[in-house]
Amino acid sequence: MKKTVCLISVLLIIAFTALPVYAAKERVIDTADLLTAEEEQKLSALAGEVYEKYGVDIVILLEDTYVSSPQRHAEDYYDNGGYADDGIIFYLSVYDRDWYMATSGSCMDTLSDSRLDDIFEEIKSDLAKNEFYDALSSFIPLCEGYIEAGPSFSATPVGGYILNMCILLPVAFVVALVVVSLEKKKMNTAVLQKNANDYIINGSVDIKEQKDVFVTSTVTRVPISQGSGSGGGGRSHGGRGGKF
Amino acid sequence: METLEYRCPNCNAYLVFDPKSGKMKCDYCLSDFTVDEVKENNDTRGKVHNEGHGHTHSEEQTNGDYFCYSCPSCGGEIIGDSTTAATECPFCENPTVITQRLSGEFKPDYVIPFKITKKEAVSALEKLYGGKKLLPNAFTRDNRVKKVTGMYVPYWICDCEASGTVSYDATRVHTFSSGKYITTRTDFFKVVRRGTVAFDNIPQDGTTKLEGIHTESIEPYDYSEMIPFSNEYLSGYFADIYDVNSEDVLGRVAERAKASVKESFKETVIGYATVSESESNIDITKGDIHYALLPVWMLNTNWNGKTYTFAMNGQTGKVVGDLPVDKKKFWKRTAMFFGIFAAVAAVVAFFI
Ligand SMILES: [Zn+2]
Numbered sequence: 352m353k354k355t356v357c358l359i360s361v362l363l364i365i366a367f368t369a370l371p372v373y374a375a376k377e378r379v380i381d382t383a384d385l386l387t388a389e390e391e392q393k394l395s396a397l398a399g400e401v402y403e404k405y406g407v408d409i410v411i412l413l414e415d416t417y418v419s420s421p422q423r424h425a426e427d428y429y430d431n432g433g434y435a436d437d438g439i440i441f442y443l444s445v446y447d448r449d450w451y452m453a454t455s456g457s458c459m460d461t462l463s464d465s466r467l468d469d470i471f472e473e474i475k476s477d478l479a480k481n482e483f484y485d486a487l488s489s490f491i492p493l494c495e496g497y498i499e500a501g502p503s504f505s506a507t508p509v510g511g512y513i514l515n516m517c518i519l520l521p522v523a524f525v526v527a528l529v530v531v532s533l534e535k536k537k538m539n540t541a542v543l544q545k546n547a548n549d550y551i552i553n554g555s556v557d558i559k560e561q562k563d564v565f566v567t568s569t570v571t572r573v574p575i576s577q578g579s580g581s582g583g584g585g586r587s588h589g590g591r592g593g594k595f
Numbered sequence: 596m597e598t599l600e601y602r603c604p605n606c607n608a609y610l611v612f613d614p615k616s617g618k619m620k621c622d623y624c625l626s627d628f629t630v631d632e633v634k635e636n637n638d639t640r641g642k643v644h645n646e647g648h649g650h651t652h653s654e655e656q657t658n659g660d661y662f663c664y665s666c667p668s669c670g671g672e673i674i675g676d677s678t679t680a681a682t683e684c685p686f687c688e689n690p691t692v693i694t695q696r697l698s699g700e701f702k703p704d705y706v707i708p709f710k711i712t713k714k715e716a717v718s719a720l721e722k723l724y725g726g727k728k729l730l731p732n733a734f735t736r737d738n739r740v741k742k743v744t745g746m747y748v749p750y751w752i753c754d755c756e757a758s759g760t761v762s763y764d765a766t767r768v769h770t771f772s773s774g775k776y777i778t779t780r781t782d783f784f785k786v787v788r789r790g791t792v793a794f795d796n797i798p799q800d801g802t803t804k805l806e807g808i809h810t811e812s813i814e815p816y817d818y819s820e821m822i823p824f825s826n827e828y829l830s831g832y833f834a835d836i837y838d839v840n841s842e843d844v845l846g847r848v849a850e851r852a853k854a855s856v857k858e859s860f861k862e863t864v865i866g867y868a869t870v871s872e873s874e875s876n877i878d879i880t881k882g883d884i885h886y887a888l889l890p891v892w893m894l895n896t897n898w899n900g901k902t903y904t905f906a907m908n909g910q911t912g913k914v915v916g917d918l919p920v921d922k923k924k925f926w927k928r929t930a931m932f933f934g935i936f937a938a939v940a941a942v943v944a945f946f947i
């Protein structure tokens with residue numbers, strides 16, 4: 352009996368100590384002071400709900416400093432922040448009005464580059480007017496919508512569908528033509544022999560002289576490529592960025 | 596014109612060579628005799644018919660381009676062309692071997708007897724036609740498959756030796772990373788191979804009646820079953836003597852031998868990333884050339900002014916054929932497949 356009580360209390364201690372760590376994961380980082388504390392809290396709550404439901408971290412990073420590569424900066428921040436494998440970070444800098452959205456893991460598919468473009472399209476006008484809270488409070492539900500929809504099934508706009516068909520129909524025709532042409536090829540099986548290999552007397556191939564002479568060498572040197580810019584363990588990212 | 600026919604000693608019907616048993620067989624009383632028995636027995640030995648001057652005369656009249664003589668069995672007129680060495684009476688199907696055509700320089704050294712029966716040839720042809728969705732319907736009308744004929748085709752069987760030198764440009768590639776760089780070093784080599792290759796029995800047809808592309812397509816023959824020529828094997832089949840001299844096929848023989856030499860030598864150029872031939876100098880020395888009759892089942896069909904050939908190796912059963920394509924069917928099928936793929940595309944487009 353004592354042992355069970357002991358075990359339960361240990362478990363409770365672990366649970367309570369784990370909870371603050373979990374809560375400490377900040378998803379809205381506003382170093383540029385663009386949001387009120389209340390707004391920050393609301394956005395954090397939104398992002399927290401998304402994490403609860405999908406295990407996906409939506410991180411918002413607002414800054415007012417110069418960075419040489421917004422992409423690199425956003426990706427590194429996400430990679431080093433201890434966030435989930437699947438997630439997105441939205442980096443906004445009012446210093447020179449850079450923005451970048453970097454995706455990781457499954458979000459590279461659910462939040463594909465074209466979807467990121469669509470998302471940015473929705474919040475562009477708010478950002479232009481410096482209405483950051485409005486923009487971000489629609490950013491999170493927009494992401495969530497796509498995450499919920501999953502990677503393959505997208506609410507592809509009808510224009511995209513027609514565009515796809517414009518590419519696929521000619522492909523379908525070419526494939527059909529290839530299939531039937533292969534059938535046509537089978538209609539004539541006559542071919543000239545390429546050689547007389549069937550008639551070589553066994554063991555009669557007699558190489559009397561073999562020379563393998565080194566002539567020259569060329570050397571090319573290519574710098575080792577730097578991955579896709581993530582400083583951490585070479586994680587890959589998808590993403591989109593620009594100015595607002 | 597001297598001709599020969601084989602008769603059954605029991606019932607006097609014709610004896611023909613049977614591919615299944617390898618014997619001479621009477622289709623009426625079903626007796627059979629080995630070829631040697633037929634050769635040695637006075638009763639079965641071919642009956643020689645020597646047509647009179649009249650027909651020799653008619654042959655002269657036509658400059659030997661064709662011959663005709665009356666069938667010893669039914670009296671019908673049998674016509675053959677300048678290379679016919681065995682045929683049958685078109686009226687009574689009396690098989691006849693024209694021995695006069697198979698003498699002197701036209702006497703074959705060897706023969707490979709038929710092993711594939713007409714029945715097997717017909718079903719192979721039906722199989723070739725079957726499932727061909729682009730074949731014009733009318734092409735297979737008239738049950739022409741029954742007209743497939745067994746033909747002994749004249750071949751030159753050539754031995755030769757090739758000797759030569761082939762040079763190659765070859766490269767080896769090493770890739771390693773050092774510091775911040777990936778270094779690729781490519782070594783270039785000049786590779787030379789000199790040697791000889793010997794060839795035995797390269798076959799090349801000696802007739803203008805068949806295209807080389809068809810006779811080469813049904814290669815190879817199994818020479819272990821090639822035997823000294825004897826007239827008996829021709830009974831019941833068609834046969835031609837050569838009308839292309841052995842010298843005229845040597846060019847093609849050399850071409851094929853050279854290709855083989857290059858392949859054999861290249862197999863010894865190993866351990867390189869890339870190998871490309873830069874130069875070759877190969878001499879072919881011709882050896883023995885033998886004249887042989889090899890078995891082919893064939894059917895030529897004229898269709899819209901073009902001849903389509905079915906040929907089947909009469910020993911191994913290997914089949915080659917060219918068939919006409921119905922243009923309407925071609926586009927109909929393309930449209931059908933397009934319909935299917937377009938439907939798939941319509942679904943796929945929804946998901947991408
Ligand atoms: Zn009989």
Ligand SMILES: [Zn+2]
Binds near residue numbers: 666668670688
């Ligand atoms: Zn007759």
